[in-house]
Amino acid sequence: MSDRILEVEDLSVTLERGGKEITPVQNVSVSLGRGEALGIAGESGCGKSLTLKSIIGLLPPGAIVGGDLRFALDREEPISYESADVHGHGIAIIFQEPMTALNPTMRVGDLIAEGPKIHHGLDRREARERAIELMRLVGIPSPEKRARMWPHQLSGGLRQRVMIAAALSTEPKLLLCDEPTTALDVSIQDQILGLLQELRTRLDMSIIFVSHDLAVIGELCDRIAIMYAGQVVEKGPVDEVFADPKHPYTEALMHSVPSFQQTTEKLEGIEGAPPDPGSFPDGCRFAPRCRYVRDDCATASYALVQIGERRETGCIHPELLEGIGS
Numbered sequence: 070m071s072d073r074i075l076e077v078e079d080l081s082v083t084l085e086r087g088g089k090e091i092t093p094v095q096n097v098s099v100s101l102g103r104g105e106a107l108g109i110a111g112e113s114g115c116g117k118s119l120t121l122k123s124i125i126g127l128l129p130p131g132a133i134v135g136g137d138l139r140f141a142l143d144r145e146e147p148i149s150y151e152s153a154d155v156h157g158h159g160i161a162i163i164f165q166e167p168m169t170a171l172n173p174t175m176r177v178g179d180l181i182a183e184g185p186k187i188h189h190g191l192d193r194r195e196a197r198e199r200a201i202e203l204m205r206l207v208g209i210p211s212p213e214k215r216a217r218m219w220p221h222q223l224s225g226g227l228r229q230r231v232m233i234a235a236a237l238s239t240e241p242k243l244l245l246c247d248e249p250t251t252a253l254d255v256s257i258q259d260q261i262l263g264l265l266q267e268l269r270t271r272l273d274m275s276i277i278f279v280s281h282d283l284a285v286i287g288e289l290c291d292r293i294a295i296m297y298a299g300q301v302v303e304k305g306p307v308d309e310v311f312a313d314p315k316h317p318y319t320e321a322l323m324h325s326v327p328s329f330q331q332t333t334e335k336l337e338g339i340e341g342a343p344p345d346p347g348s349f350p351d352g353c354r355f356a357p358r359c360r361y362v363r364d365d366c367a368t369a370s371y372a373l374v375q376i377g378e379r380r381e382t383g384c385i386h387p388e389l390l391e392g393i394g395s
Contacts, residue, residue: 073141074243074275075101075124080136082116082123086347090133093346094119095299096371097136099277101243106269106276108286108307110322111296112343117279120296121245124277125162140243161236162245167228171220177231178204178216184238203234207264226257233264237272244269246278250285262289283326287311295319298344298354300371305380315382317359320390353385361389 082094094116101107109117122128124138140159164170171180181203182196191199197216204212207230220228229249236244246265250258266289269276280286286293286307293310295303295318303316314320324337341358344350350357356366363386373381384390 072102073100074103074105075099075141075277076137076139077124078137080120080123080138081134082119082128083133083135084129085131089347091346093299094123097296097299097301098373099294099301099304101275101277103242104269104273104275105292106278106290108290108293109277109279109296110281110283110286110293112281112322112339114343114346115296116299116346117296118247121162121247121277121279125160125245127162159239159241160243160245161239161241162247163229163232163236163249165248165251167225167232168220170232171228171235173220176216177218177220177223180220181216181231181235181238184235188239199238200234203237204231206237207231207234207268208260209234225253226260229253229257229261230264233261233268237268241274243275243277246276248280251280251282258285265289283311283322295322298349299346300354300383301373302355302383303381304373309380314390315376315380315387316355316384317361317390318355321358321360353383361386 077100078098080094080097081092083090083092097116097120099107099109109120111117119128123134128134178197178200181200182193185191185196185199186193201212201216204216209215209227209230215223215227220231223231232249244265250261253261262285265276268274276289278286278289290307292305293307294301295310295316297318303310303314303319305315310319311323314323321337321339325339339358344354344357350367352367352369353359353371356362359366366385369385371383373383376382376387
Protein backbone atom coordinates (compact mmCIF):
# COMPACT_ATOMS: atom_id res chain seq x y z
CA MET A 70 0.00 0.00 0.00
CA SER A 71 2.97 2.33 -0.38
CA ASP A 72 1.12 4.63 -2.79
CA ARG A 73 -2.42 3.90 -1.61
CA ILE A 74 -4.31 5.40 1.28
CA LEU A 75 -7.27 2.98 1.19
CA GLU A 76 -8.03 -0.50 -0.06
CA VAL A 77 -11.46 -2.10 0.22
CA GLU A 78 -11.83 -5.70 -0.96
CA ASP A 79 -15.10 -7.66 -1.34
CA LEU A 80 -17.13 -5.32 0.85
CA SER A 81 -20.62 -6.63 1.60
CA VAL A 82 -23.27 -5.07 3.83
CA THR A 83 -26.22 -7.07 5.13
CA LEU A 84 -29.20 -5.36 6.79
CA GLU A 85 -32.47 -6.55 8.29
CA ARG A 86 -35.65 -5.37 6.58
CA GLY A 87 -39.10 -6.59 7.48
CA GLY A 88 -37.70 -9.53 9.40
CA LYS A 89 -35.57 -10.66 6.46
CA GLU A 90 -31.90 -10.13 5.66
CA ILE A 91 -30.97 -8.24 2.51
CA THR A 92 -27.51 -7.49 1.10
CA PRO A 93 -27.74 -4.13 -0.71
CA VAL A 94 -23.94 -3.94 -1.14
CA GLN A 95 -22.04 -6.99 -2.34
CA ASN A 96 -18.44 -7.74 -3.36
CA VAL A 97 -17.40 -4.10 -3.73
CA SER A 98 -13.67 -3.55 -4.21
CA VAL A 99 -12.16 -0.08 -4.58
CA SER A 100 -8.80 1.51 -3.87
CA LEU A 101 -7.59 5.08 -3.55
CA GLY A 102 -4.16 6.60 -4.05
CA ARG A 103 -2.66 9.40 -2.00
CA GLY A 104 -3.93 12.75 -3.24
CA GLU A 105 -6.32 11.03 -5.64
CA ALA A 106 -10.07 11.63 -6.12
CA LEU A 107 -12.34 8.64 -6.79
CA GLY A 108 -15.94 9.06 -7.89
CA ILE A 109 -18.65 6.48 -7.15
CA ALA A 110 -21.66 6.88 -9.43
CA GLY A 111 -24.99 5.20 -10.09
CA GLU A 112 -28.73 5.60 -9.75
CA SER A 113 -30.39 6.20 -6.40
CA GLY A 114 -30.48 3.02 -4.33
CA CYS A 115 -27.50 1.37 -6.03
CA GLY A 116 -25.54 1.20 -2.75
CA LYS A 117 -23.01 3.97 -3.29
CA SER A 118 -23.82 5.95 -0.11
CA LEU A 119 -23.99 2.76 1.95
CA THR A 120 -20.55 1.83 0.62
CA LEU A 121 -19.21 5.22 1.68
CA LYS A 122 -20.71 4.99 5.16
CA SER A 123 -19.28 1.49 5.55
CA ILE A 124 -15.77 2.87 5.12
CA ILE A 125 -16.17 5.23 8.06
CA GLY A 126 -18.37 2.94 10.16
CA LEU A 127 -21.64 4.90 10.07
CA LEU A 128 -23.99 1.99 9.43
CA PRO A 129 -27.38 1.26 11.02
CA PRO A 130 -27.40 -0.85 14.19
CA GLY A 131 -27.29 -4.55 13.45
CA ALA A 132 -25.62 -4.18 10.06
CA ILE A 133 -23.31 -7.06 9.18
CA VAL A 134 -20.22 -6.04 7.23
CA GLY A 135 -17.89 -8.42 5.46
CA GLY A 136 -14.71 -7.91 3.48
CA ASP A 137 -11.27 -6.48 4.06
CA LEU A 138 -10.53 -2.84 4.85
CA ARG A 139 -7.04 -1.38 5.00
CA PHE A 140 -6.03 2.21 5.61
CA ALA A 141 -2.58 3.72 5.21
CA LEU A 142 -2.98 7.18 6.68
CA ASP A 143 0.25 8.19 8.41
CA ARG A 144 1.54 4.65 8.33
CA GLU A 145 0.33 1.31 7.03
CA GLU A 146 -2.11 0.05 9.58
CA PRO A 147 -4.72 -2.67 8.99
CA ILE A 148 -8.05 -1.90 10.61
CA SER A 149 -10.91 -4.39 10.80
CA TYR A 150 -14.54 -3.27 10.42
CA GLU A 151 -15.31 -4.52 13.92
CA SER A 152 -12.59 -2.44 15.61
CA ALA A 153 -12.35 0.56 13.28
CA ASP A 154 -12.57 3.94 15.01
CA VAL A 155 -11.41 6.17 12.21
CA HIS A 156 -13.93 9.01 12.30
CA GLY A 157 -11.87 12.05 13.19
CA HIS A 158 -8.59 10.12 13.05
CA GLY A 159 -7.49 10.72 9.49
CA ILE A 160 -10.92 10.33 7.83
CA ALA A 161 -13.84 12.75 7.71
CA ILE A 162 -17.18 12.84 5.90
CA ILE A 163 -19.40 15.54 4.36
CA PHE A 164 -23.09 14.81 3.94
CA GLN A 165 -25.63 15.96 1.35
CA GLU A 166 -27.83 18.15 3.53
CA PRO A 167 -26.01 20.36 6.06
CA MET A 168 -29.14 21.29 8.01
CA THR A 169 -29.60 17.66 9.05
CA ALA A 170 -25.91 17.20 9.86
CA LEU A 171 -25.17 20.43 11.71
CA ASN A 172 -26.29 20.71 15.33
CA PRO A 173 -28.92 23.49 15.35
CA THR A 174 -28.25 24.23 19.04
CA MET A 175 -24.58 25.15 18.51
CA ARG A 176 -23.15 28.29 16.98
CA VAL A 177 -21.16 27.80 13.79
CA GLY A 178 -17.80 28.57 15.37
CA ASP A 179 -18.40 26.13 18.21
CA LEU A 180 -19.38 23.38 15.75
CA ILE A 181 -16.10 23.72 13.89
CA ALA A 182 -14.08 24.06 17.11
CA GLU A 183 -15.24 20.66 18.38
CA GLY A 184 -12.77 18.78 16.18
CA PRO A 185 -9.62 20.64 17.30
CA LYS A 186 -10.71 20.34 20.96
CA ILE A 187 -11.51 16.64 20.90
CA HIS A 188 -8.87 15.32 18.51
CA HIS A 189 -5.99 17.75 18.98
CA GLY A 190 -6.35 18.78 22.62
CA LEU A 191 -6.67 22.52 21.98
CA ASP A 192 -8.20 24.65 24.71
CA ARG A 193 -11.34 26.67 24.05
CA ARG A 194 -9.56 29.82 22.87
CA GLU A 195 -7.13 27.94 20.63
CA ALA A 196 -9.93 25.86 19.14
CA ARG A 197 -11.96 28.99 18.46
CA GLU A 198 -9.01 30.59 16.66
CA ARG A 199 -8.53 27.42 14.62
CA ALA A 200 -12.22 27.48 13.69
CA ILE A 201 -11.87 31.04 12.40
CA GLU A 202 -8.83 29.99 10.35
CA LEU A 203 -10.74 27.08 8.82
CA MET A 204 -13.73 29.28 7.99
CA ARG A 205 -11.38 31.64 6.21
CA LEU A 206 -9.72 28.69 4.44
CA VAL A 207 -13.02 27.48 2.95
CA GLY A 208 -13.97 30.96 1.78
CA ILE A 209 -16.54 32.05 4.37
CA PRO A 210 -16.54 35.86 4.35
CA SER A 211 -16.34 37.73 7.67
CA PRO A 212 -15.61 34.51 9.59
CA GLU A 213 -15.42 36.24 13.00
CA LYS A 214 -18.98 37.51 12.53
CA ARG A 215 -20.40 34.30 11.11
CA ALA A 216 -18.76 32.15 13.77
CA ARG A 217 -21.29 33.65 16.21
CA MET A 218 -24.26 32.73 14.01
CA TRP A 219 -26.55 29.71 14.19
CA PRO A 220 -26.70 27.29 11.21
CA HIS A 221 -30.21 28.41 10.21
CA GLN A 222 -28.96 31.97 9.77
CA LEU A 223 -26.64 30.97 6.91
CA SER A 224 -27.40 30.28 3.26
CA GLY A 225 -27.21 26.73 1.90
CA GLY A 226 -23.84 27.40 0.29
CA LEU A 227 -22.37 28.81 3.50
CA ARG A 228 -23.75 25.92 5.55
CA GLN A 229 -22.05 23.48 3.17
CA ARG A 230 -18.78 25.39 3.62
CA VAL A 231 -19.25 25.13 7.38
CA MET A 232 -19.58 21.35 7.00
CA ILE A 233 -16.37 21.26 4.97
CA ALA A 234 -14.58 23.37 7.58
CA ALA A 235 -15.82 21.05 10.34
CA ALA A 236 -14.58 18.03 8.38
CA LEU A 237 -11.18 19.65 7.82
CA SER A 238 -10.89 20.52 11.51
CA THR A 239 -9.67 16.98 12.21
CA GLU A 240 -6.96 17.35 9.52
CA PRO A 241 -8.10 14.29 7.52
CA LYS A 242 -5.96 12.50 4.98
CA LEU A 243 -9.13 11.09 3.41
CA LEU A 244 -12.33 13.07 2.85
CA LEU A 245 -15.56 11.20 2.06
CA CYS A 246 -18.24 13.22 0.25
CA ASP A 247 -21.81 11.90 0.14
CA GLU A 248 -23.45 13.97 -2.64
CA PRO A 249 -22.52 17.26 -0.92
CA THR A 250 -23.57 19.47 -3.87
CA THR A 251 -26.90 17.86 -4.80
CA ALA A 252 -29.08 20.29 -2.85
CA LEU A 253 -27.23 23.40 -4.07
CA ASP A 254 -27.91 25.57 -7.11
CA VAL A 255 -25.48 25.35 -10.01
CA SER A 256 -23.38 28.41 -9.18
CA ILE A 257 -22.88 27.38 -5.54
CA GLN A 258 -22.22 23.81 -6.66
CA ASP A 259 -19.40 25.02 -8.89
CA GLN A 260 -17.93 27.02 -6.01
CA ILE A 261 -17.96 24.00 -3.69
CA LEU A 262 -16.38 21.73 -6.32
CA GLY A 263 -13.69 24.33 -6.97
CA LEU A 264 -13.07 24.60 -3.24
CA LEU A 265 -12.72 20.82 -2.84
CA GLN A 266 -10.29 20.69 -5.76
CA GLU A 267 -8.23 23.53 -4.29
CA LEU A 268 -8.15 21.98 -0.81
CA ARG A 269 -7.26 18.59 -2.23
CA THR A 270 -4.22 20.08 -3.94
CA ARG A 271 -3.21 22.35 -1.08
CA LEU A 272 -3.58 19.73 1.66
CA ASP A 273 -2.57 16.66 -0.41
CA MET A 274 -5.89 15.12 0.59
CA SER A 275 -7.56 12.09 -0.98
CA ILE A 276 -11.28 12.25 -1.80
CA ILE A 277 -14.05 9.74 -2.45
CA PHE A 278 -16.98 11.58 -4.02
CA VAL A 279 -20.37 9.85 -4.26
CA SER A 280 -22.84 11.28 -6.77
CA HIS A 281 -25.46 10.38 -9.37
CA ASP A 282 -24.24 13.38 -11.40
CA LEU A 283 -21.60 12.24 -13.89
CA ALA A 284 -20.70 15.82 -14.84
CA VAL A 285 -19.78 16.61 -11.24
CA ILE A 286 -17.59 13.51 -11.00
CA GLY A 287 -16.01 14.37 -14.33
CA GLU A 288 -15.03 17.78 -13.01
CA LEU A 289 -13.51 16.63 -9.72
CA CYS A 290 -12.34 13.02 -9.96
CA ASP A 291 -9.45 11.10 -11.52
CA ARG A 292 -11.08 7.66 -11.49
CA ILE A 293 -14.64 6.39 -11.32
CA ALA A 294 -16.43 3.28 -10.07
CA ILE A 295 -19.89 2.71 -11.54
CA MET A 296 -22.31 0.87 -9.22
CA TYR A 297 -25.51 -0.94 -10.09
CA ALA A 298 -27.70 -3.02 -7.77
CA GLY A 299 -25.09 -3.13 -5.02
CA GLN A 300 -22.14 -4.10 -7.22
CA VAL A 301 -19.34 -2.24 -8.99
CA VAL A 302 -19.87 -2.92 -12.70
CA GLU A 303 -17.09 -0.80 -14.17
CA LYS A 304 -13.94 0.97 -12.99
CA GLY A 305 -11.32 3.11 -14.66
CA PRO A 306 -9.98 6.62 -15.33
CA VAL A 307 -12.84 9.09 -15.68
CA ASP A 308 -11.93 10.34 -19.14
CA GLU A 309 -11.53 6.81 -20.53
CA VAL A 310 -14.76 5.48 -19.02
CA PHE A 311 -16.75 8.48 -20.26
CA ALA A 312 -15.28 8.32 -23.76
CA ASP A 313 -15.56 4.55 -24.22
CA PRO A 314 -17.72 2.76 -21.61
CA LYS A 315 -17.23 -0.99 -21.31
CA HIS A 316 -20.47 -1.83 -19.50
CA PRO A 317 -24.00 -1.34 -20.91
CA TYR A 318 -25.14 0.36 -17.70
CA THR A 319 -22.36 2.95 -17.93
CA GLU A 320 -23.23 3.57 -21.57
CA ALA A 321 -26.91 3.94 -20.68
CA LEU A 322 -26.06 6.45 -17.95
CA MET A 323 -23.97 8.46 -20.39
CA HIS A 324 -26.83 8.55 -22.90
CA SER A 325 -29.39 9.56 -20.25
CA VAL A 326 -27.73 12.74 -18.97
CA PRO A 327 -26.41 15.88 -20.70
CA SER A 328 -22.65 15.66 -21.08
CA PHE A 329 -19.91 17.54 -22.86
CA GLN A 330 -18.75 14.13 -24.15
CA GLN A 331 -21.96 13.47 -26.10
CA THR A 332 -22.08 14.18 -29.84
CA THR A 333 -25.87 14.02 -30.02
CA GLU A 334 -28.47 16.19 -28.34
CA LYS A 335 -30.87 13.27 -27.92
CA LEU A 336 -31.11 11.93 -24.38
CA GLU A 337 -32.34 8.42 -23.71
CA GLY A 338 -33.86 7.12 -20.50
CA ILE A 339 -33.02 3.69 -19.13
CA GLU A 340 -36.05 1.45 -19.45
CA GLY A 341 -37.26 -0.35 -16.37
CA ALA A 342 -36.10 0.18 -12.80
CA PRO A 343 -33.24 -1.13 -10.64
CA PRO A 344 -34.09 -4.37 -8.81
CA ASP A 345 -35.03 -4.33 -5.16
CA PRO A 346 -32.17 -5.43 -2.85
CA GLY A 347 -34.43 -8.16 -1.53
CA SER A 348 -34.86 -9.75 -4.95
CA PHE A 349 -31.72 -9.30 -7.02
CA PRO A 350 -31.92 -11.45 -10.19
CA ASP A 351 -29.53 -14.30 -10.90
CA GLY A 352 -26.73 -13.67 -13.34
CA CYS A 353 -26.06 -10.11 -14.51
CA ARG A 354 -28.26 -7.80 -12.46
CA PHE A 355 -28.55 -5.31 -15.31
CA ALA A 356 -29.66 -7.93 -17.85
CA PRO A 357 -33.44 -7.22 -17.55
CA ARG A 358 -32.78 -3.60 -18.66
CA CYS A 359 -29.89 -4.19 -21.08
CA ARG A 360 -30.23 -3.57 -24.82
CA TYR A 361 -27.35 -5.99 -25.52
CA VAL A 362 -28.62 -8.87 -23.35
CA ARG A 363 -27.78 -12.43 -24.47
CA ASP A 364 -28.99 -15.79 -23.16
CA ASP A 365 -25.82 -16.43 -21.14
CA CYS A 366 -26.19 -13.13 -19.26
CA ALA A 367 -28.92 -14.70 -17.11
CA THR A 368 -26.43 -17.20 -15.65
CA ALA A 369 -23.23 -15.15 -15.72
CA SER A 370 -21.26 -15.08 -12.47
CA TYR A 371 -20.28 -11.65 -11.16
CA ALA A 372 -16.64 -10.79 -11.75
CA LEU A 373 -14.71 -7.71 -12.80
CA VAL A 374 -12.51 -8.48 -15.80
CA GLN A 375 -9.43 -6.47 -16.71
CA ILE A 376 -9.69 -4.63 -20.03
CA GLY A 377 -6.50 -2.85 -20.96
CA GLU A 378 -4.06 -1.52 -18.40
CA ARG A 379 -6.42 0.50 -16.17
CA ARG A 380 -9.97 -0.64 -16.96
CA GLU A 381 -12.27 -3.27 -15.44
CA THR A 382 -15.80 -4.31 -16.43
CA GLY A 383 -18.39 -6.72 -15.12
CA CYS A 384 -19.95 -7.24 -18.58
CA ILE A 385 -19.27 -10.56 -20.31
CA HIS A 386 -19.98 -9.04 -23.75
CA PRO A 387 -18.22 -5.64 -23.79
CA GLU A 388 -17.45 -6.09 -27.49
CA LEU A 389 -21.13 -5.50 -28.28
CA LEU A 390 -21.20 -1.93 -26.96
CA GLU A 391 -21.64 0.73 -29.62
CA GLY A 392 -19.99 3.58 -27.73
CA ILE A 393 -21.10 7.08 -26.79
CA GLY A 394 -20.86 8.55 -30.25
CA SER A 395 -23.01 5.87 -31.90
